[in-house]
Amino acid sequence: MDLFQLAAAKTLATSAVFLFITVLMIAAAKRTATCITLFAAQCAIIAAQIIALAFLHHSVEAFVVAAMVLLVKVIAIPSALVRITRRLKVSPTVSASTSPGLSLFIVAVLILLAFIVVQPYARAFALDSEMLAAATAIVLTGGFLMVSRRKALMQVIGLLVLENGIFLAALTTTFGMPLVIEMGIFFDLLMCVLLMGVFVFRIRETFEHVDVSRLRRLRG
């Protein structure tokens, strides 16, 4: 058992680093498919974290949550997204408004910002500041992706990343919410992605492109 405990603690300690790496890589990624994979990886890391926490706290609920993360976020959503990308038959690039280098730089700045911002809270509530910073950075990166990537699907991914960050924050600060709520949130998320998929298809059908920055009929 001790070995598990140790592994769990080790996972927790190192996962933040891995999360930062995924964040940076998403920012630099050029193809949608890469982003999806990275998102899945990110979710897998988080799932690992939950399992680790579950071991540390001997919580059955946490195992259920971890299972759901694996099921929904690591398997279901990414595969759905991949299928959508294939069926859309549009160019595989992310059509970023910023160059990969600049994106990387911006995300790096965001990570730094996240560290600065969370410090007072981490201290006040005796929380793992690295984890909290990771969560915040993921949220910020999600936002950044949504603002800077013109492809509709990338907005979905950005949203998912953002949501991931919030989920991670919840995990770090409060060790998750009550199970029913968590399940509800997962359900909502799944539905949300499905619905967005429907809309992406409709955009493709109606406009014959999936560039959201060109959806500018309605303004003023």
Added chain:
Amino acid sequence: MIEILFNSLLAGLLISPALTLLAFRSRIARHLPATVQLVALIAGASAALVVLVSNLRHTVDIYWLSPFPFTLAVDRLSAFFLLLICAVSVPVVLYSTAYIARHYSAQRQRWFWTLFPLFLLSMVLVVTADTAFAFLFGWELMTLFSAALVMLDGCEGERRRNLFIYLLMMHAGAAAVFGAFLGFLPNTGLLEFASLRASAPFLAPAMRTAIFLLAFIGFGTKAGIVPLHLWLPKAHPIAPSPVSALMSGIMLKTAIYGFIRVTFDLLGGGPAWWGYLALAAGAVSALLGVLYALSERDLKRLLAYSSVENIGIIYLGLGAALIFSAQQVPQWAALALTGALLHALNHALFKTLLFLGAGAISDSTHTLDLEKLGGLFQKMRVTGTIFLVACCSIAGLPLFNGFASEWLVFRTFIAGGDLPGAGASIVLLVAAGVLALVGGLAASCFAQLYSAAFLGRPRTQEAARAHDVPKPMQIAMALLAATCIVIGVAPSLAAGPIGAIAQQLVPGAVAIPASDLLFMPWVACFVVVAAAIWLLIPRISRITPTWACGMPGLNSRMQYTATALSKPLRKVFAAVYRPDRTVRTVPSDQPFFPASISYRSVRTTSFERSLYRPAVDSIVVAAKRLRRMQTGNIQVYLLYMFLALVAALICMRFV
């Protein structure tokens, strides 16, 4: 007794719209709504009279019905304005029975008879309201119903624009009125006038000032003081005549009522500069109003500008009253207030009459353009005589009612010469000069109006074919004209009771020396006898052609028109008008041998040009800038969200 009368007024005005909707299809019951309204109005007038005489206060409380305290109370001041509304509306209703039926389709008639009593009711609400909520409720309804009645004549093009300006300015004015009443709240929390009055002494001086200024602006907008008068010459002319009569004759007075109620009653007077402000507004309005009136050729617009002038005179009186009460001279304050109130009554009478007369003119000639009228007296003897009475009254000629009130205001200005402060004295005496100038200009203006419309030769076929209007319209106008003469000959009949109101409003005022007006009957007798003597002397008379320097073929185009008549005066006051003149010569390359020359002179008032346009333009420009922020790009929208979040987070540190 009062209770029954007042309640029957309210009930009558409330049920008559329903009656209209129910009974209008039947031929017999068609006149039922008008009859009910007449009865209700007479009941209301008698209720008001009873209150005026007996000084009993009567209240109706319908808080059980309304969400906020809603009380109607008739005290002396309310009773005066209630009397004004009811008494003046009686002839208007009578007039409308004939006028509306002659001019509108059955559907529009129904529309009129539904809204008209509601409009009256809203005005009754305003002047009898005893809580801020009731007042504002009535105040907003009044605008709404009047606008709906204005739309009776359709709303196309220019009319629509005018209506828009009317509603917009009224709404903005109402916002100020809201502010004025609610400004009392921090001190009392209650909406009843009694508690507002009680809380007034404890208001902070800044708040008192704010309330006064808001009331001044809010009620000033409704009353049409310059430069807030913009809507007045636009909205009044486009309404059907009975409605313009009510709007100009009565609705403007509700603003006077509101101003008096807030300033004199609720706030209980204030520093002298309030008075100077009102006085200045009055002087400017009176002068500019009459000057603009002088240059108008559209009869109704001319009358509307003349309303601005008369409201100016009322404000002169109110300003003087405020100055006197600030200087602790209550008896003169009361006299000035009496003058203002009497002028309000007089203006209601003669302006209603003039608008009804204008309705009669348009009824028989289908035009209101003074350049197209002329010689109507020959065809419309009764209307012509009545209209003359109205013109004399509004010109402030002795023996007619306009003189009595102007005389009172003059007297108070002269009394201002005895005030201790040099500033106050000079201001009041100068105001007397302004009033004199205004009086002179008004006399010229209405002499010109009357002679252009009624005397000389008809200028168009329509004018030549004019005929007098039906009996009900004549009777309605005759009633008003008779009242004008009665008050003109025996002003103390009206000035006495009004003096009692003023005495109540100005604390410390003693008996009013308005009894001086008792000599007017003697003057009247003298003038009438002196004029009538000559009728007894037998004279031989012969009808000859007009002298045309010995040439034949004098025609109507050789007469002076209204525009030509006022030319000398307009030339002297050219600085006020500043018209945009355009002369077009066709063909343009031969200026000395033109095929035709057209001359156009458009007058946009300088207020519109330099005050309203820039304000509206800047708002529109700001709106367009904001519109550009709404780019349509979802990424920008998301960015706004993130920025809003960041801004809120930063602000969090400081709150």
Added chain:
Amino acid sequence: MSTTIDVLQFLIIVGIAPLIRGVISRVKARIQNRRGASIFRPYADLWKLFHKEDLIPSTASPFFRVCPMILFAATIAGAALVPVLHASSLLGNRGDIILLAYLFALGRFFLVLGSQDGGSAFGGMGAGREALVSTLAEAPLLFGLIAVAVTAHTTSIAGIVGWTAARHPLELSSVHAFAFAALVLVTIAETGRVPVDNPTTHLELTMIHEAMVLEYSGPSLALIEWASATKLSLMFALIISLFAPWGIVTGGSVLGIAIALAAYLPKIGLLVVFVAALESSMAKLRMYLVPEFLGIASALSVLAVVFTVFKR
């Protein structure tokens, strides 16, 4: 007794009005080295006109004949407000200075209406010009009266007269000087004398009053002429009683009345000579210089009013 004097002084103003006209034209003739007509010539003119027939233009309404009557009535009602022999008048009361100005307005209003009824261009021409002159004269007239009234602390003409009469001539201040000057100018303008108007002209470029009454004839014209003469006489009486009332009676003796009358006539004479001299020495002003003329009157009257405040 008092009422008798009131009636008497009223009759004096109205009665000697044509005489004043006659004297003015006589004096003018003399200044111009002519013999001139009799000073009673205006009475004869009136007599003649009253016996002629009234010519009524075909376009005119019944109203046409009423106007002169009202003009006349209003003017003589004004005459009933002005004290000549003692400090009281027939219709006098508090505030009658305003009534006086407005009675002029009443008369003028109807004259303007009557002038338009003929339907010719002359009436309108005169009416427009008359409106200009009278409107601009109204303020200085009232201002002049107000200045004196404020100084005397009363708004009745008779009261002012009483106040002034009780004072030494040298006690009167600059207020009175300014007001006097203003009122003289206003008188010239209001009564249509040179340099504002020329009562003898019939030139359409210049005439004001004459243009308005061009359509009138016979008794109607007589009334108008008499009314305008009365207005001049009234204004003279007003000026005299406001600024130089000394000599008026305080009691009611016949002797006193005689003395008052004797004091009154030289004062009138002086004014008549002054007007005649002025008319002979000046040319008529161009129409659009008239506002400047009245502007001077207004300025003087405003000064008078301002001085009332600082002189107390």
Added chain:
Amino acid sequence: MILWLTLAFPLAAAIFLLAFRRPGTASTFALTLGAAQVLLLAACAWQIHSEGVLQQGQYLRADNLTLLFLANLTIIFAVVLVYSVGYLRHVPSGRFSSPRWFYALLFLFVFTMLAAYLSANLGVLWIAIEATTLASALLVGFYNTKGAIEAGWKYLIVCTVGIAFALFGTIALYLAAVRGGVPQAQALDWTALMAAAPGMGAAHDLLKLAFVFIAVGYGTKIGFVPMHSWLPDAHAEAPAPISAMLSAVLLNCAMYALLRFDAITSHAIGTTFSHTLLIAFGCLSLVVAVFLMIVQRDLKRLLAYSSIEHMGIVALGVGIGGPLGLFGALLHSFNHSLAKTLLFFTTGKVRDTFDTLRMDRIHGMARVLPYTSSVLIAGGVAIVGLPPFGLFVSEFSILMAAFGGSHYIIATFMLIAFSIGFGALLFHFQRMLGGEPQLPRSRVKLLPTEIVGMCTCGACLLFLGVHIPGVLISVLNSAVAVLQ
């Protein structure tokens, strides 16, 4: 039990309705089920009213505040359903765009909003509100036109991001509650939170942080400027009855959520912070909305901006606070939903007749559509807050609260903004109503269903303007008491 029933019924109805392909049958069943739903809601409301608080299980709870919003939902749902029957005649069918889908989604939408209202748990509340977005997004995109899809997409993305922020805020509150000693199982139960709030003052900064995220998050859904961008698009492109639902119920639903959080925050750290934030958002929404109303070209966008304006007013009412301010705010949200529904109903007819909602292309409406025009005028008069309609009363009480609390600057702001908003609406309406019509007078009469819908709203508005029944006053007062 009744709460569960009320909540489950629309879900079942939605699924049931999907089974009917024929429009006529779907309509009939929708009406029947709708009537049953309304009855159920009425029964539910009655029970809440008589018992004060109704708690069922751990997750469902209803009190007087809920009751007020439930009443709002019930009335609007009923009229919208009735109106839809006539409205749907012309809709071309496509995938997800047939009457059965319309009704099914409508019921689903109602289900999600009911869930939001009836939840006792802030987490469930969040889930429900997120679900409202999902349920209504397809309705927004119902027409399948370019505009509708664009609007649907923007609606979905912007609201989901906003709601994600709200989740963050909820978590932060949860953390604060847990740290403040509330047991984990109850740390999202808002009655427990209200009770424990005074003890949570220690986590001062965290609570502020939570409220900022909540305000921005739910504020997105309410339509506060600058997060309002989805609102005009969605309102303009959705079918008229759905626009009415969005404006009249959905915005209120989000406002309800915000009110709950505001109450907790105020209890914990005092009213200053949360109310200042609300006032800031309120003022911003009010001012920006009235300015943008001036330059609108599309009738429904104009109405949408007017909704933003009114949500701003409600926020100001809450922000000014005090019993009167809250009273006014709650009443205003109620009145606004009635008036806005009325106005959106007219747009259906306008689009039918003129084939456009571009206001510069509509002329002479008063002659072409006299009855619809009079409804539009009445609705316009109501929405600008003139008597004798209900909004006058509610705006009056908010103004009274503002003046009474010496918030002069806010009051001035409001008065000026009201005038500009009035001018903007009046300007557009008069241009549409007047002018030379290019079309003959429409021979198409208003359908009975449309008349019923419009008349109900109009009558309610008029009634509330003249008299507020005692029941409503007591509900309002107890709702205010719940929040205080």
